[in-house]
Amino acid sequence: MRQGQVLRSQAIDTAQDYFDHGGLLSDVQRRVAFHTESQEPGQAATHIAYFQQEIIPTLQRMGFHCRILDNPVAPLAPFLLAERHEDNTLPTVLSYGHADVVRGDDIHWHTGRSPWLVSVEDERWYGRGTADNKGQHSINLAALEAVLQTRGGRLGFNSKWLFESGEEIGSPGLREICQSEQMALQADVFIASDGPRVSAGRPTLFLGSRGSVLIELQLLLRKSGHHSGNWGGALRNPAVLLSHAIASLVNAHGVINVEGLRPPPLGAAVRNALSGLTLAGEANSPQVDTDWGEPGLSPLERVIGWNTLEVLALQAGDANKPVNAIPPTAKAVCQLRFVVGTDWRNTRQHIVSHLQRHGLEHVQVRILSSSAATRLALDNPWVRWTLDSIQLSTDKQAALLPNLGGTVPNDAFADILGLPTLWLPHSYPGCAQHAPNEHLLAPVAREALGLMAGIWWDLGEQGSQIIAQAAAHTGENHV
Incomplete structure (x- = not known):
């Protein structure tokens, strides 16, 4: 075995020895104890x-320096920028993590568990942020330090990190920071x-994420x-009209009826x-x-490669205490999850025109928030390099997802900073992300x-x- 391969194996052993001796668990226990709930303004100082x-x-x-x-949009959600520079001739990598978590939801955790105290039960480390995202960025930092130690104080590349504390509230200010700090990033x-x-046993690489429009x-x-x-x-019943409006947008089988909200054909x-990949399958996953x-399309193709229009909430009267009255108002909050190539910037116009054609012009349409879809080209050399590295380290063929079914703020890095983006998740579908436990x-x-x-x-x-x-x-692609 060549010296470089020996040292590579040594770096991996060092990282995993850190786990075996309780180092990672200790890191995660300390970090989970910080109540960094970005949905709670009173926790701003905790970030x-x-x-x-x-x-x-x-x-x-x-x-690192x-x-x-300061966050230019949301003052209670600051950023942290760090840089370790070795040489101008070396490659530079930008890494990312988010310090914030969703609400702890303490009362709904299993008896004996707390979102702020990591409890170890069999092979599971319970606690808010263990999966999203404190555990994941703790892994990447510890692995980086293992390489630094093995190389005798060098990485062989320049490293930058950007941490935010508002990812769970839509990453306000992230895009503005990427623009104002473009040189530093x-x-x-x-x-x-x-x-x-x-799945838990399959290392995974994804290259971007679906976008999202909240309607x-x-x-x-x-x-x-x-x-x-x-x-x-x-009298017109607003709940009836709203029901017909939703039914006109997406049919009873979950198929989008608005042509402008549909993606291009699956390539x-x-x-x-x-x-060869399947959707979920873990014990905690819902039945597809x-x-x-x-x-x-297969279920996974619908989640990764297609668009969905979901109803997140409905309101008209009080379903728990109904009265014999026609309600005066009705409201629904819907979400379009979409892939690259969708005309998402004209979402409101597409919906308004569609409703007018169906005689539902009384429905008011408002866009609450939106973020772009991104996807690195699957034939980009960075993709094969990453897959080869994973296989060498784990002896497993990683799953390659063109994008995540959910939404991460990847457009800040792919579109504003113009970077090839590689995401290596360390959680699994049954982790109860955002939920109790x-x-x-x-x-x-x-x-x-x-x-x-x-x-x-x-x-x-x-x-x-x-x-x-x-x-x-x-x-070559621009010729």
């Missing part, structure tokens, strides 16, 4: 404390971890309700990447409705430490070569 007491000391120990950045590649693998449909017909016996048949490259959604699987975490040590090691060995190949690939 700064998390940066100052946990992340900055870890980064400074590795030679750190600075906390310059890099050759983006590598980060969030979201789930396709409000509302009817405001009167100031108050009116007796359904005295006025029924003479061969995406089909090939997803062939195989007859729901776009016909002719969120957890990290210990075997996945241990494997991920070795996997990421291999990624960081190979970046230091092969990064310059892959950058040149990627530049040539981009040039």
Whole structure:
């Protein structure tokens, strides 16, 4: 075995020894104890404390220079930018993590568990943020330090990290920071971890995410309700109109009826990447409705490669205490999840025109929020490099997803910073992300430490070569 291979294996062993001796668990236990709930304004100071007491000391120990950045949009959700520079001739990687978590929801956790105290039960580490995202960025930081130790204080590349504390509230200010700090965030590649693998036992690479548009449909017909016996048949019922509006947008089988909200046909490259993969299958996963959604596609193709229009909430009257009255108003909040190639910027116009054609012009349409879809080309040289590195480290063929079914703020890195984006998730579909009893699987975490040590090691060995190949690939595609 060549010396480089020996040292690579040593870096992986160092990372996994850290796990075996309780180092990662100790990190995660301390970090989960910070109540960094971005949905709770009263916890704003906790984000700064998390940066100052946990992340900055870890980064400074590795030679990073750190600075906390004010959020230009949401003052209660600051950023942390860190840089470790070795040489101008070396590759530069930008990494990312988010300090914030969703609400702890303490009362709904299983008896004896707390969202803020990590409890270990069999192979599961329970606690808020274990999977999303404190456990994941803790793994990447520990693997980076293992490579630094093995190389005798060098990485072989320049490393930058951007942490935010508002991902769970839509990443306000992230895009503005990427624009204002564009020079400081310059890099050759983006590598980060969030979201789930396709399954616990299958390492996964995804190259972007579906976008999201949050849509409000509302009817405001009167100031108050009116007796359904005295006025029924003479007054428009907003709940009935809203029901018809929703039914006109998406049919009873979950198929989108609005042509402008549908994606382009599923390409061969995406089909090939997803062939042989299945959706979920873990014990905690819901049973898939195989007859729901776009016909002719597998469930995974519908989640990864297609668009969905979901109703998230409905409101008209009080279903728990109904009265004999025609409600004055009705409202629904819907969500369009969409892939690259969708005309998402004209979502409101598409819906309004569609409703008018169906005689439902009384429905008011408002866009509440939106974020773009992204996807790195599947034939980009960085993709094959990553898959080869994972296989060398784990002896497993990684699943390649063109994009995540959910939404991460990847457009900030792919579109604003113009970086090839590689996401290596360390969670799994049954982790109860955002729910009570969120957890990290210990075997996945241990494997991920070795996997990421291999990624960081190979970046230091092969990064310059892959950058040149990627530049040539981009040039060929623009000829």
